[in-house]
Amino acid sequence: MEIAFKGKRILVTGAGQGIGRGIAIELWRAGANIVAVSRTKSHLETLHGEYPSIDIVELDIADWDKTRQVIDSLGPFDALVNNAAVAICEPFLECSPNDFDRTFDINVKAVLNISQVVAKKMIEKNIHGSIVNISSQASKAALKDHAIYSASKAALDALTRAMALELGPKGIRVNAVNPTVIMTEMAKVGWSDPARANEMKAKIPLGRFGEVSEVVNAVVFLLSDRSSMISGVELPIDGGFLAT
Template identity: 85%
Template sequence: MEISFKGKRILVTGAGQGVGRGIAIELWRAGANIVALSKTRIHLETLQSEYPSIDIVDVDLADWEKTRAVVESLGHFDALVNNAAIAICEPFLSCSPGDFDKTFDVNVKAVLNISQVVARKMVENKTHGTIVNISSQASKAALKDHAIYSSSKAALDALTRAMALELGPHGIRVNAVNPTVIMTAMAKVGWADPNKAAEMKSKIPLGRFGEVSEVVNAVVFLLSDRSSMINGVELPIDGGFLAT
């Protein structure tokens, strides 16, 4: 199934590495004009060195006002992928207010912030745009030492549904994908321990963790016209973990 984004302008957050980088590259390959946004400049520069036509922007998404000003300055987009996130894994009894705030500032508030700016311009331009939020299986199932992270992704799912409801009448679709463990640099924070990883894999009917490409393919589909009647879903990409 060939999907083209020729002539479309798409913003991808957290695009410096991991899943976000994979999404940005695949959308670029499909003809999109990509703006890659991340906190870490060096990661963006390595991306641009490989794909010079990808525009890069660095900003700390935890800074509401600066992020808002930067995204406002970028102009109109046809689609948005909210991929940027942080993971702080610690036992429930050790969770601190500082870690809670850090996580929610990036994983939830930044999505609200960026999406408001992008969606308003879609409405103003009468663009039937698409937004995909990168959530997690952790929003649906309790995982040890993931209290704050899981809570942030559950909030993101709820935000996705609210966005789909309110933006749908403007022809803007909003969906989320909920991957299992994808062994990116961020995932290694929680799953580098072989024993812990083996225990998780034993709960996944397919018996393995996911690949970056498997998340990318789902995101590309949800951004495309091939999914034109899909709105407000939270799509597990988990090998059956949530089915058990």
């Protein structure tokens, strides 16, 4: 199945490394004009050095007002990938207000903020766009030391459904993908210990963690016209973890 985005403008947050970087590159290869957002300048510079036609924007999306101003200045987009996230892993009894606020500011509040700006421009320009939010299997199943992270991703799933409901009549589709562990730098925070990693893999029928490309492929499909009747879904990419 060939999927092309020639002439389409797509915004990808958290695009400096990991899943976001993979998504930005694959969409670029499919012909899209990519704007990559990250708060880490060095990651953006590396991406731009390899793919000079990808536009880069250094931005801390936890800053509501600045983010709104910057995203608005970028003009209209045909699609959006809300990938930027933080993972603070700690036991439930040790969760702090600061960690809660930081996690929700990035994983939920920033998604609301950026999506509002992008969706309003889609509506103004009569663009039948697509938005994909990167969630997690942690929104669907309890994972040790993931209380705040899991709560934030569950909130993101709920936000995805609400967005799909309200933006659908405007011709905008909104979906989420819910990957299992993908061994990016962020995932290593919670899964670098071999004993813990093996315990998780034992619960996955396919017996392994996922690859970045396996998330990227699902996102590309959901952004494309090939999924034109799919909206409001939360798609597990988990090797069967949630089926057990």
